[in-house]
Amino acid sequence: MTNLTDLGIAAIRDGVVKGDFTAVEVAEGFNANVAAAQDALNAFIVTTPEAALDAAKATDARRAAGQPLGKMGGVPIGMKDLFATKGVQTTAASHILEGFKPEYESTVSQKLWDAGAGMLGKLNLDQFAMGSSNETSYFGNVISPWRRNDGGNAALAPGGSSGGSSSAVSARLCPAATGTDTGGSIRQPAAFTGISGIKPTYGRCSRWGIVAFASSLDQAGPMARDVRDCAIMLEAMAGFDPKDATSLDLPVPEWEAGLSGDLRGKKVGIPREYRVDGLDADVAASWDRGIEWLKDAGAEVVEVSLPHTKYALPCYYIIAPAEASSNLARYDGVRYGLRDLPDGAGLQDMYAATRAAGFGAEVKRRIMIGTYVLSAGFYDAYYTQAQKVRTLISHDFKNAFGQCDVILAPTAPTAAFGLGDMVSDPLAMYLNDVFAVPASLAGLPAMSVPAGLNRDGLPLGLQIVGKPFDEQGVLNAGLAIESRAGFSARPEKWW
Amino acid sequence: MSVDTATVAKIASLARIKVSEAELEAMVPELNGILAWVEQLGEVDVTGIEPMTAVIENELRLRADVIDADPLTGGGRRDAVLANAPAAEHGFFGVPKVIE
Numbered sequence: 001m002t003n004l005t006d007l008g009i010a011a012i013r014d015g016v017v018k019g020d021f022t023a024v025e026v027a028e029g030f031n032a033n034v035a036a037a038q039d040a041l042n043a044f045i046v047t048t049p050e051a052a053l054d055a056a057k058a059t060d061a062r063r064a065a066g067q068p069l070g071k072m073g074g075v076p077i078g079m080k081d082l083f084a085t086k087g088v089q090t091t092a093a094s095h096i097l098e099g100f101k102p103e104y105e106s107t108v109s110q111k112l113w114d115a116g117a118g119m120l121g122k123l124n125l126d127q128f129a130m131g132s133s134n135e136t137s138y139f140g141n142v143i144s145p146w147r148r149n150d151g152g153n154a155a156l157a158p159g160g161s162s163g164g165s166s167s168a169v170s171a172r173l174c175p176a177a178t179g180t181d182t183g184g185s186i187r188q189p190a191a192f193t194g195i196s197g198i199k200p201t202y203g204r205c206s207r208w209g210i211v212a213f214a215s216s217l218d219q220a221g222p223m224a225r226d227v228r229d230c231a232i233m234l235e236a237m238a239g240f241d242p243k244d245a246t247s248l249d250l251p252v253p254e255w256e257a258g259l260s261g262d263l264r265g266k267k268v269g270i271p272r273e274y275r276v277d278g279l280d281a282d283v284a285a286s287w288d289r290g291i292e293w294l295k296d297a298g299a300e301v302v303e304v305s306l307p308h309t310k311y312a313l314p315c316y317y318i319i320a321p322a323e324a325s326s327n328l329a330r331y332d333g334v335r336y337g338l339r340d341l342p343d344g345a346g347l348q349d350m351y352a353a354t355r356a357a358g359f360g361a362e363v364k365r366r367i368m369i370g371t372y373v374l375s376a377g378f379y380d381a382y383y384t385q386a387q388k389v390r391t392l393i394s395h396d397f398k399n400a401f402g403q404c405d406v407i408l409a410p411t412a413p414t415a416a417f418g419l420g421d422m423v424s425d426p427l428a429m430y431l432n433d434v435f436a437v438p439a440s441l442a443g444l445p446a447m448s449v450p451a452g453l454n455r456d457g458l459p460l461g462l463q464i465v466g467k468p469f470d471e472q473g474v475l476n477a478g479l480a481i482e483s484r485a486g487f488s489a490r491p492e493k494w495w
Numbered sequence: 496m497s498v499d500t501a502t503v504a505k506i507a508s509l510a511r512i513k514v515s516e517a518e519l520e521a522m523v524p525e526l527n528g529i530l531a532w533v534e535q536l537g538e539v540d541v542t543g544i545e546p547m548t549a550v551i552e553n554e555l556r557l558r559a560d561v562i563d564a565d566p567l568t569g570g571g572r573r574d575a576v577l578a579n580a581p582a583a584e585h586g587f588f589g590v591p592k593v594i595e
Contacts, residue, residue: 103575104567202551216550243568246553314533325510332511334588339581347593352513364512368522369529371510372498381496382533387546389539394547426525427532443550468551 004029005172009075009229010256012175016059016074023056023063023074027118030076033173034120040495041143043158043168045081046089047121052076055118062116070116071236078168078177081122082129083109083220084209088119092211093127093137096331096338096358106209107241108178108220115236120174123164127360128328129185129213132432134163135423136362144193144416145171145491149457153494156416156458159189165223166193170491176224176233180210182217183316184412184436187448190223191411191461194450194489196478197223198230201468202443203248205234206241214323215246217316217440227449227478231255234471250469258472261480264298268477269404273309274435276413282454283410290408290451290462290481297480304400304407308392312438315393317430318373318386319441324363325370331358365426394442401467406477409435411448411461439465449478450487459489496534497527 004026007015016023031049038044059074084090084102091097105113113119127136134142134157144158144167158167162179166189169177179186181199190197198221205220212218222233235255241247270291275284291301333339333354340353359367373382400407413434422429439446445468448461462481466474498506503522507514514522563569573586582589 100579103572103578203553216547242556242558243565245555246549246551248551248553249556308539311536311539314536317529318533318536329511333581334590335576336579337581341591345591347591348511349513350591351511352508355511356513359512364514365522365525365529367510367512368503368506368526372502372506372526372530373533375506375509378496381537384546385536385539385541386533387548388541388544389536390547390550391544392539392541394550427528441550 005033008175008225009072009232012075013073013232016063017069023059024053026074027052027056027076030120030174037171037173037495041145041167041171042140043124043142043164043171043173044078044121045091045093045124045139048088048119052118052120055113059116070114071232072112073116075116075175076118076120077112078120078123078165078174079109080125080162080165080178080180082125082180082211083178084211085109085119085122088122090122090211091138092129093125093139094358094360094363095138096354098138098338100336104209107206107243108210108237111239112236117236123168123177125164126161128211128324128363129161129180129182130324130362130366131160132184132188132429133157133417133419133422134160135419136360138360141419142167143419145495146193146416146458147491147494155419157192157419159192159416161185162189162223166190166195169193169195169223169225171495176222176229178220178237179223180218180220181440182213183320183440184433186221186223187436187446187461187463188412188433190448191459192416194459194487195223195225196227196230196447196449197221198234198447198471198474199440199445200234200238200471201248201445203246204238204471206244206247208241208243212327214320215327216323217320227475227482228256228259230447231259231475253472255472255475259479260476261297261483263294263477263480266299266406267404268294268299268301269304269400269407270301271304271306271309271400271407271409273306274409280414282415283413283460286451286460286462287410293481293484294408294477296484302404304403306396306400306438308389308396309438311389312393312441313430313434315386315389316437316441317369318382319390321366321370322374322383323370325367325374328363328367331355362426390441393438397442397444405467406473407465408477409463409465411435411463415454415456415458415460435463444468445471445474447474447478449481451481451485452487453489496530498523498530
């Protein structure tokens, strides 16, 4: 019999419908993998095996009663611990929210449960989703299941901020997981761990009930093992929500049914500014292979220009911290979460002590930057200027999409780096998102698909960026790459 | 523009984050490094460019003027609102004394 934990969303959904196995068998298999890997990978902050089993029992009962099972029927998933889950601790990997049990369920997680999915647990992440290596979590680093092929056992970063999600999916602890992407937090971890992930157009997935980082950038999306699974799960997650002011009031397309790797008549843009000096040779080679694959799928390849690319990262590192400093003002030790009340302290002292104790170093750094760039006298020089540059970055994409349907680029400038390699230099860490951030600033759908292994035996990802609302075009180009890359590598089990 | 210790202390105070002298000293070069890097944005010609307000064109909606149209975000949920408060007393959030 097939090992059920080797199956992805589509295979589980179809197998449960056909009666090849039960949803309970699937949930038990993944629950066991989660428990066995927890000490080594630290991918989960809390595990919820009962929730996974309960959902599976409900799916099996619906099948017995002849009822429809839903898009995600019988599929247990990991939930990034940035989504509010009713009655289950939701921390954003922070000390300040340790013990917080929401009284409500986020829209996206509710939609997934309504579609028949079950929850294996809450996945670790960078604290408040601020990080690119999952080293800022209050609950410890997440370890990638991947190791270099040099025989050593150096612990590698699973990427961030959705590092628990990427680690868990690639280690077969769950067939899929939710992620959120503010400046690459779905795509970069997917690339680092040899899985697929898509950030849809800004507004496709409701932000209601997602712990806010930078609201004009935050978007949820699925992380899974292949493009089809991403399409299925995104259908279940997306949709209009009146509770989110920036939610798109559009019908959810049938992305799975629309999948086609035939790109005849499509144009693929290659942005010349992404071909930076000193680009890693393996990354450059995988990009070249990707270009050939898309040509083979029938696409015409054209060079395009995104002239403001080099300004995207500094622009992001003004806008995201500015929004974060505002969003995180809510953690005050009054309404929820941690309170640190020194003896004899007044209200202001309590705020300052609570926030000093409750936030990690990177979160404080970003709040400080954000507070500074929004402060009187500096607002125009920093924040307004950044928002104008953001307009120019968005125009760049608009112009490029006059000449092409999708854009192909590497997801990240390197493969996974070692834990600890970058923590002493925040700027070097920020630069790892250089290819991911522009699409975030422009609100565009973008996905990463595995493209092969580098010289160290580590996965590399290719990124496809699409026009607003054209997730289908992105998924289809992803499928064309996936079917030609033949990526079947998986981390050898050591945990 | 670079920041000095006094400026960083002022930012920390605005952000309501208590920082020790040692932390302040460590933050000054870190923040200056990041600020020096983001200042390259100043070289971009933005003449006639509007600052971004919405990344995807959308319109602000008004909800129907109906009380508790969505019970999740409506009223009458005092106990749920207070459930995670570090100190809740008599149906209110508890805070240290603010008026002497």
